[in-house]
Every structure is written in structure tokens, then in C-alpha cells.
Amino acid sequence: MIEFDNVTKVYSDGTVAIEDINFEVEEGTTTVLVGPSGCGKTTTMKLVNRLIDPTEGTVYFDGTDITEMDEIELRRDIGYVIQEIGLFDHMTVAENVGTVPNLKGWDDDRIRERVHELLDLMDLPAEEYANQHPTELSGGQRQRVGVARALAADPDVMLMDEPFGALDPITREELQDEFLDIQSELDVTILFVTHDMEEALKMGDRIAIFDVGELVQYDTPQNILETPKNDFVRDFIGQDRELMKLQVTLVENVMRETDDTSVPDVEPVSPSDTAHIALSRLLETNDDRLPVAKNGRVVGVVEESDLQGTSDPTRRSV
Structure with a gap:
């Protein structure tokens, strides 16, 4: 589905964000990119929807070099959820969720049906929430709307950049659990960025651990816990490896x-x-x-x- 082939990104000031990254994301799975601040995980994610382009190497989407694809159409076909959510306060919840389908030219009835379907899926019944504005919602509810908006155009791929990071611990755990339940109903490939190893273990089918631009280990949660590749991975996991094994x-x-x-x-x-x-x-x-x-x-x-x-x-x- 998504392949990173010897990908390097060097910014104009000479900063090497990632260097010689190689891994493949399988269709229908959730891959979590995890590591400390500045390690290159968000840069790697932004390459997928061409918010930035690689300096060297190639990112493939279904076998096609994404630099050969129209970046606007590519972004409309990829759901994107960020920590700040980025809802439009002057628009209703329904209008926010229907933003991308509207840009893609869907008719009103189709948009309305999709919006209602997704709000119900997010435990935000359309009859109660569709006509509210984001300022009337709690942080957790706004994040649910953000996820619904990312799914609105039925994307094959969804990018989630610290989606639950700004929430309180209880709401964060609730949304993690809800999203795992929802994910089982979705046919979508997910890249999920976090700095939290416990969240990575909980949310990911596979985990990519980064350190200062280097992809250190790419494996299943269980294999990472059982056989961390080096001291950095071992230290990043922390002292509670046995407890974490129970959680996965x-x-x-x-x-x-x-x-x-x-x-x-x-x-x-x-x-x-x-x-x-x-x-x-x-x-x-x-x-x-x-x-x-x-x-x-x-x-x-x-x-x-x-x-x-x-x-x-x-x-x-x-």
C-alpha cells in the first residue's frame, strides 16, 4: 500500500530530518510512528500526503511514485487528523465533516447520508450534533468530529498526527478504545504518530521506532517487547516491559x-x-x-x- 524506499529528507537549513528510511505499510493495518521529539516521525508522515517531498528516495502509493500524483487530489483522497483538530468554528459540525466530499463534488444527499453515518459511528448522533458548532463541544467531541471529517470521503489511507495528545488521560483512553472498535469496521490503512510508547503498543499492528532521523526498529508490538533491537529501543520502552506484554x-x-x-x-x-x-x-x-x-x-x-x-x-x- 505505502512504501518508503531509501527516503531522505534534508531541509533548506541543512537539517537532516530522516535518512535512508525503508519500510512498507500493509493495506488495512495501523502502523504507529513513535519516538522522541525531533526524531523524524512527523516528517515521515507528511511525505505521504506531500505536505513535504523527499530530498532523495521514493514514497510509493499503491506502486506509484507519489511525486507523480497531483498533490491536491492526493490530499483529498487521504484522511488527515491532527492534534489541534483544525475545525472551522463558523461552520456546523455537519458542514465540517462534509468539507472534503463537498470539495470532491458529491451531491447534497450523498454528503448528508455520509455525515449522518459517521456522526452516529462516532457516538455523536446527527439529530443532536449535526447543527451544533465546534465551540459548543467538549475536547473529546471535537476530536471525534475531526476523525469523522478525515473519514468522510471514504479514504484508503488515514494519517493521524498525535490525534489524542491534547486530551486529558481519561478522555484520551476512551477515544483510543473507541477508535480501536471503530477501526474493526473500517477498510482503511492508518499511519499514526505518537511520542507515547504505551499508545503505540495499544494502537499499532506494527510500530516504527525512530531516533534522530533513523528508523531503528520496525516490527510488531510483541516482537518489539520480546526482542528490542538495541539499548535505545530498550530504554524508550522503559522498565515495564512485562506489564506492557500483558497490554498487547x-x-x-x-x-x-x-x-x-x-x-x-x-x-x-x-x-x-x-x-x-x-x-x-x-x-x-x-x-x-x-x-x-x-x-x-x-x-x-x-x-x-x-x-x-x-x-x-x-x-x-x-
């Missing part, structure tokens, strides 16, 4: 399948819950195991030893 492991990958009706009569966990959630729930009970239920039916059990022996977990299917 699904219950379904460590549970023991059973239809035994004698499992403990306590609130079950779902196969799609993380091992961290299951362990927290287990410690709250007096039982030595938890039932795992799907669609109201017990499909397995999980014990503390299962949760702490996560040898081959997979965060989610790709």
Missing part, C-alpha cells in the same frame, strides 16, 4: 478452551480483552481462574499462570 496480549491467545459449566460464577472476560484486563479482574476475585465468554456462552477459562506465561500472543488479527 489477547485473552483468546492464552485461554484454555472449555465448555465446562462448573467454571467460577463470576463476571467473565471476553476473548478480545487484553491479558492485563483479565489479570486485574482475577486479582479482584477469590477464585483461581476466570471464565471466558463469547456471545453469552463460556468458551474457556484463564488462570494467572496462563496470563503470565504469554509466549506467543497476538494483539489482534491483521
